[in-house]
Amino acid sequence: MDVTDSEVIQLLLDDTNRTIVAQLNESARELTVDELAERIVGENVLALHATEYENRFEETVISLHHSRLPRLAEAGLIEYDAADNIVSYGDYTTLEPNWEEIGAIDELLSRFRTESPADTESIGVLEGRDAVYKYGRELSDRADDELFLIYTSDELLHEECLPHAKAAIDRGVTFAAGAKSEGIRQFFRESLPEATVWDPQLDWMNNPDDLPKISRLIFADRDTVLVGLWKEADGDNSKEEIAMIGEGARNPLVVLVRELLGPRLDHLDYQSETFMTDLPFDP
Amino acid sequence: MTANKEKDDTADSTVTEATQSLSYDIGETEPPSIAVVKAVAAVTGKDVRDLAPLYEVINPDHLDGIFDDLDGAAHSHAEVSLQFNGCAVTVTTESVHVRRCE
Numbered sequence: 610m611d612v613t614d615s616e617v618i619q620l621l622l623d624d625t626n627r628t629i630v631a632q633l634n635e636s637a638r639e640l641t642v643d644e645l646a647e648r649i650v651g652e653n654v655l656a657l658h659a660t661e662y663e664n665r666f667e668e669t670v671i672s673l674h675h676s677r678l679p680r681l682a683e684a685g686l687i688e689y690d691a692a693d694n695i696v697s698y699g700d701y702t703t704l705e706p707n708w709e710e711i712g713a714i715d716e717l718l719s720r721f722r723t724e725s726p727a728d729t730e731s732i733g734v735l736e737g738r739d740a741v742y743k744y745g746r747e748l749s750d751r752a753d754d755e756l757f758l759i760y761t762s763d764e765l766l767h768e769e770c771l772p773h774a775k776a777a778i779d780r781g782v783t784f785a786a787g788a789k790s791e792g793i794r795q796f797f798r799e800s801l802p803e804a805t806v807w808d809p810q811l812d813w814m815n816n817p818d819d820l821p822k823i824s825r826l827i828f829a830d831r832d833t834v835l836v837g838l839w840k841e842a843d844g845d846n847s848k849e850e851i852a853m854i855g856e857g858a859r860n861p862l863v864v865l866v867r868e869l870l871g872p873r874l875d876h877l878d879y880q881s882e883t884f885m886t887d888l889p890f891d892p
Numbered sequence: 893m894t895a896n897k898e899k900d901d902t903a904d905s906t907v908t909e910a911t912q913s914l915s916y917d918i919g920e921t922e923p924p925s926i927a928v929v930k931a932v933a934a935v936t937g938k939d940v941r942d943l944a945p946l947y948e949v950i951n952p953d954h955l956d957g958i959f960d961d962l963d964g965a966a967h968s969h970a971e972v973s974l975q976f977n978g979c980a981v982t983v984t985t986e987s988v989h990v991r992r993c994e
Contacts, residue, residue: 642941671929671930671940672952674940674943675940675945675946676925676952679947680951
């Protein structure tokens with residue numbers, strides 16, 4: 610992205626820009642400039658005289674086509690076809706994360722490593738499986754819209770997590786879980802019939818030995834994330850689990866996970882047939 | 893042959909057919925960037941949606957910002973000239989003058 614993050618944030622500080630992005634998200638299809646203008650004008654007023662409405666509508670169309678849309682497109686937030694006046698949400702089917710850059714990502718994350726997750730800029734680290742479970746349950750309890758989980762091994766699954774997951778689903782949270790083992794998937798399907806369950810290929814996670822391996826991933830509301838990692842304990846062969854926590858939509862870890870997984874998560878909304886093949890985990 | 897239909901500088905801004913040049917009075921609360929688009933649309937006879945976006949020439953917010961800063965300042969004068977959709981456009985605090993270029 611040529612445009613800096615702070616420019617993107619500046620753009621999103623503007624109400625109308627946020628409305629544009631939100632409308633695209635909600636409608637789940639391309640919108641014409643006119644449709645977008647209608648929604649923007651409609652949102653701001655209860656009733657307008659016909660001529661007043663027309664004037665405002667025309668000015669909104671001009672502002673969109675000549676200013677806002679090109680600017681948002683330049684920042685990579687949307688895609689705009691100026692010739693046909695069609696606005697869409699970005700072509701994420703061509704998103705190809707370059708996993709060779711994992712080293713660079715590691716370095717980026719290590720710059721933010723601190724003890725506690727209190728500061729939104731920093732990435733918290735938890736040590737030990739109990740701490741990871743506890744935080745995972747807290748995340749489930751706090752989620753409002755969506756919980757997205759990946760479990761890479763059976764031993765991570767704990768019965769006590771279920772009530773929290775069920776409670777979340779009852780609250781209306783969309784729940785999706787990926788698990789490597791059929792046993793876990795079965796378990797999820799039976800205990801949480803309303804969850805979306807799938808088998809992630811995870812080949813990218815089984816990379817060369819010296820890279821830390823992911824144990825689990827929990828992504829709540831797309832603004833809080835827990836990434837669990839296996840840490841080889843020195844000396845013996847036992848494995849310890851640690852986790853990295855990112856809180857807040859602007860947190861570097863959250864932004865990273867959202868960038869990599871976010872567009873695919875959109876498919877969850879529509880139970881897309883291609884969801885499973887579009888995940889970045891395919892070999 | 894196309895006749896050179898020059899309109900005088902106090903022309904009404906509601907022109908409905910394509911002409912060669914036009915002076916458009918900027919409304920009191922109207923952003924100059926919006927005025928530019930409307931004026932050029934009038935001169936070229938095109939719909940605002942079919943013009944190439946102004947953003948490709950100048951960020952409309954920046955254009956408006958120039959004239960915003962002048963608001964109320966005594967003896968203030970600014971003039972911005974640009975090429976937009978095949979027209980030579982000159983913007984002042986009061987008006988937008990558009991001349992079609994071939």
